[in-house]
Amino acid sequence: MTQLPLALPAADAETSEEWVRNRARDGLAAARELVERLRENPPAQPLEALRLWDEATLRISDVAAVAELFSNVHPAEAVRTSAEEAEQEVARLRTELGLDRRLYDVLAALDPADLDAAATRLLEKTLRDFRRAGVDRDDEARERIAALNERLTEVGQEFSKAIRDDVRTIRVAPERLAGLPQDWLDAHPAGDDGLVTVTTDYPDAIPVRTFCHDADVRRELTRAFLNRGWPATEPLLRELFDLRHERAQLVGYETWADFDAAVKMIGAGAAIPDFVDRIAEAAEGPARRDLAVLLERYRRDVPAAEGIDTADLAYYEELVRREQLDVDAQQVRTFFDFGKVRQGLLDVTGRLFGLRYEPVADAGAWHADVTTYDVFWADAADAGDPLGRIHLDLHPREGKYKHAAQFTLVDGVAGRQLPEGVLVCNFSRGLMEHDQVVTLFHEFGHLVHHVLAGRVEWARFSGVATEWDFVEAPSQMLEEWAWDPDVLRSFATDADGVAIPADLVERMRRADDFGKGYHARTQMFYAAMSYWFHTDRPADLTAAMRELQARYSMFAWIEGTHMFASFGHLGGYSSGYYTYAWSQVIAKDLFSAFDADDLFDADVAARYRDRVLAPGGTRDAADLVADFLGRPYTFDAYAEWLAR
Incomplete structure (x- = not known):
């Protein structure tokens, strides 16, 4: 049976607001009905009971996905507000179900003896989620957890909105x-x-x-x-850290970081600062080497300077790259017209993963800037119905999410619904910097992962449903295709149609390597901040930020600034910003399996697509990687890259 994509509302505010409200009302009502059936009259067969639960969670996820997307991208404030209200309703229902002891008892009583591996995994993950939700705590604790979850949702939304609107x-x-x-x-x-x-x-x-x-x-x-977001977000963040801490302790964890890390590859909160220090130590030599070069150039203009800070960093990096590494970013950007880059991205990923993207002219998206494509297998013999649908919302506007991310619109489940994802970025409409091209490839990696993993049997494992400290690895690896000379020459042409010279791309690669050590140290400053803010919960966030910046970053604090106030990852990634570096370690190892002289090798690309991306969350990330590489991943490829 052909599965149809989601029918989006007309873009006007009144229609969209009504659609969001109705979708939330109907979806959550359907979920409640399914849960009621499971709780009051559970099927005799464990598999059928699991299917009821999975369908209920899918209905909730469908509401949550639309609400999160529209609250971040819809041009009408009234629609964004309605979407935020829907997010709150989703959070309340999830809390209610997670604390429902009768429902838990039904699922805990299921006999896994006759379940296959995927269903057994689903049951195990579900019961673990209930315990982490606090279902086995006493009445007083469960009541407090419900109140905490309600306030966490509100504070998280206020934090995001303050950044988005400032x-x-x-x-x-x-x-x-x-x-x-x-x-x-x-x-x-x-x-x-x-x-x-x-x-x-x-x-x-x-x-x-x-x-x-x-x-x-x-x-x-x-x-x-x-200073974006400051001072409004500082009290919100302090409250967020306190709420999370209490929430974690109520279910038996010492800190929020311990609670959060327990379901990630890293395994334990205490392992986070160890990992941060390992990266910082490995990066120190390369960082000091390149910083010395940067300072030498800076002191030609500012002779008495003791150091350089981030107000001058990008400018003097550009000077070093132009004067010493023979790369002029203003020349480079002439090869990256936005329209050509967007088409080139589709061509490259289509070839790599065996996909075809067909434009959809009448998708009826939320803004005229959005372009929509249906995704098919490229092989005519397997083309058939679409695998999913993607929406690209790539230019800034008032009230829109300020960074770059992939948002889920629909979770795909085999035979039930098509996956749909949205790429949300903020690029110019004309020429792009090459690092923006890299960002576009990175974020598209999440989108491809979401679509390819949208054909699994269980909603719980659909899309980017792996451990959260693995999800960046496939996207970071896809960045490599934005650096390959042959790949870039296929779409990077100047106004006269001349392709970017291969030797320029090679120089760009060398220039990009400049500073990677001190940039890694900066990332560790951010990672340390996300961890220690949650474990120490400092009263003075600026003072704590300054101390961590001095410990990890190579660049001094700029007096009167409050970078943490707009650090949105404190909302989503909470204590786990180390994820980016952890994933990069894995990404470098994944890429080592590809032949640098033939990035489109069909066998390697298909093996990667089918063994790492397509399974979604059906297996642990470490097992997916080992299946692809033929061995467990190691730190070696990352260390080699960092040192060179």
């Missing part, structure tokens, strides 16, 4: 923007007062901090960027 600006005389690319200048005419408005959104912040010759402009914008 776009800061500086006003600059046009002559002070010397050094910016001409296309950027053309897109930023002076206002009636003769000044240019520069925002903290990425299409403004990145070029200005990288190319603007005026150090005072760079510093003013950097300070504005680092």
Whole structure:
């Protein structure tokens, strides 16, 4: 039977708001009905009982996915608010079910003897989730957990909204923007007062901090960027950390980090600072080597400087790369027209994974900027019905999520519903920086993972449903295709149609390696902050941030700034920002299986697609990787990359 994609509402606010409300009401009502059947009259067969539970959780996930997406991307504030209310309803129902002892007893009584491996895994994960929810605690504890979960949802939404809505600006005389690319200048005419408005959104912040010759402009914008969300989010974060701590202790964990890490590859909260220190130590030599080069160049302009901070970092990195490594980012960007890059991404991933993307003209998405594609197998013999649908929402606008991420719209389940995912980014409409191209490939990796793993039997394992400290690895690995000269020449052409020279790409690769040590140390500063903020729960977040920055980062704190206030990963990743480095270790090892001279080797690509991506969460991540590599993953490839 052909499965149809989700029918989206018309883009107007009134229709969309009603659609969000109705979808939440109907989906959660259906979930409650299924749970009631399971609780009051459970099927005699364990497999059928599990199917009822899985269907109920799928209905809830369908509501949650739309609510999370629309709360972050819909252009109408009323729709975003309705979506946030739907998120709260989902959280309340999940809490209610997770604390339902009668429901737990029904599932705990199921005999796994006749279940296959996937169903047994589902039962084990489900019972574990109930225990982590607090179902086996006393009445007083369960009541408190419910209240904590309610407030956690509210605070998390307030934190995200404060960051999303806080776009800061500086006003600059046009002559002070010397050094910016001409296309950027053309897109930023002076206002009636003769000044240019520069925002903290990425299409403004990145070029200005990288190319603007005026150090005072760079510093003013950097300070504005680092202060987004402050002071509004500081009390929210302190409350968030306290709520999470109490929540973890109520179910038997010493800290939130212990609770959070228990279901990840890392296994224990105490292992996080050990891993952070291991990366920081491995990065220290390369960091100091490249920092010395950077400082030497900086001191030519600022002779008395004792160090350099992030207000000047991107600008002087660009100077080093242009003057010493023969890479000019303004020349590079002429090869990366947004439209060509987007099509090139589809062509490259289609070839790699054996996919075909067909544009959908009448998908009826939430904004005119969104482009939609149905995904098919490329092989005509296997083409058949679509595997799923993807939506690309790639340009900034008011009220939209400010970073880059893949959002689920629909979780795919074999024979039941098609997977749909959304790529949400904030790129310019003209020329792109190459690091933005890399980001686009990275985030598309999540999207492909979501679609390819959307054909599993159980909703619980659909899409990017692996351990959370593995989910970045496939995306980080896909970045490698955005660095290959032959791959780039297939779509990176200048205005005259001339392809990017292979020797320029090789120089770009060497230039990108510059600074990777101190950038790794910066990531460890962020990872340490996400961990220690949750374990120490400091009263003065700025002071704690400064201490951790001094310990891990190679760059000094800029007085009066509060970077943590807009560090959105404190919401989603909580204490687990180490995930990016953990995943990168695995990504480097995964990539070692590919032939650098033939990145499209069909056998390797198909093995990777089918053994790592397509299984979703049906197996532990370590087992998926070992199945692909033929051995357990190691730290070796990452250490070799970092040292060179």
